[in-house]
Amino acid sequence: MSEAPQINDQYVDMEDVEIRLLLEAIFHIYGYDFRSYSKASIRRRVLHRLNLSGLPSIMEMIDRVMKDRQFFVQLLNDLTVNVTEMYRDPQFYRSFREEVVPLLKTFPFIKIWHAGCSTGEEIYSMAILLEEEGLYDRAMIYATDIDKNVLATAKKGIYSISAIRQYGENYLQAGGKSSLSDYYTCKYEGVIIDQRLRRNILFADHDLATDQVFGEMNVIVCRNVLIYFDRDLQRRVFQLFRDSLDMGGVLCLGTKESLNFSGIVDEFEPVDGKMKIFRRKQVSL
């Protein structure tokens, strides 16, 4: 058997304390609050960055984060996880088109909050869907994210050619009515999304962990964001969503995110339980 050094419980406990100190430092210096994120998840991503950085310990990493903004921006990108694609989970968009769009057609004006929009791929997916359904001119999409850097990318709407092929397939599987290429033009090594689609999108930075209600929405889309939060923060955000949503409004989560542990499950009814589309119940007074 090997001579690999033991990592006892005490060492691991110390490491946990160091991670907590790191998150405190980030909060007090940069204002981003990761203190209520899932511990397992944060830990893996902090240790990943530690590994890449070549720094000897988390304590050294804290020192570096406090002094070096560039290093912090890198770590921020690890901590916020910006994995997204156009029409991610095509079945979700198909279901949205079939189950939610008929409802939206009865509304005079549609306010959609996309919380945690990352680099914007899913925002433009929704804009195209609404355009094709003839709803976009009376819709407003509020696209928010904690990270200003990804919002800047989202606003530009420039994506890589290699990714766009997959997106085109997703689009068709999602029930798209023409071809995704109708909505972008190739430019150098990338594609740029049709600027007309930006006309009803409002980008803003918003931190679900610390910021307040975003009023009277008809639809809230927040997919694969809550999985990074611990249960208490999840509950807070679920209440925030409920309070930001009109009666009869629609809440869309990631396919592995559950309302069961949310504290608000009784106030919603499923529209598509598998694709995690829910509707806030009408309460008669």
Place this chain on the structure above:
Amino acid sequence: MSHAGIRAVVIGASWGGVNASIKVLSALDSSFPVPLFLAQHQRYESESRLARVLETRTQMRVVAPEDKEPVLPGVIYVSPPGYHMMVDGNATIALSCHWPVHYSRPSIDELFFSAGHVYGGGLLAVLLTGANEDGAEGIRYIHQRGGITIAQDPATAEAPVMPESAIRTGCVDYILPLDEIGPFLREQVSSRRK
């Protein structure tokens, strides 16, 4: 030799892993006294077909968990396609879509590191057949934390690279042929019921 205090089992598998996991898990039943987590490399789809297949081949309950699912004894948690599955300290499942590790999401290392952190010496880890090196670093970490580590005998593996790279770390306690792994788990874990 019996190991007191096993509190959880993790299994990692890749190429050829579906058949291998069925072989191992069909030897276990619902009296298995601890939770079992399985990370199997698979391509992304919205449903976990693997969980539905396993369900028909083992007496244990099989779950493709949602985020924050509570962890219970006697249940097999199968990492959902497209997500890393981790264990959080308060006995809940934490899912994540962060970058692929060893080109894989789910990744075996991500499961092994998180479970090794939470369960320490109370963890038993099994690495089965596979064609890449995912899981080897996780095995090393679990060993360092005092857990028990098992690699499938590469001679019995459809793809030997994965168990071989784990064995090369020098941190594997037992190298077992595939058909002995299930019975071994049953003995090692079940014998320690209160």
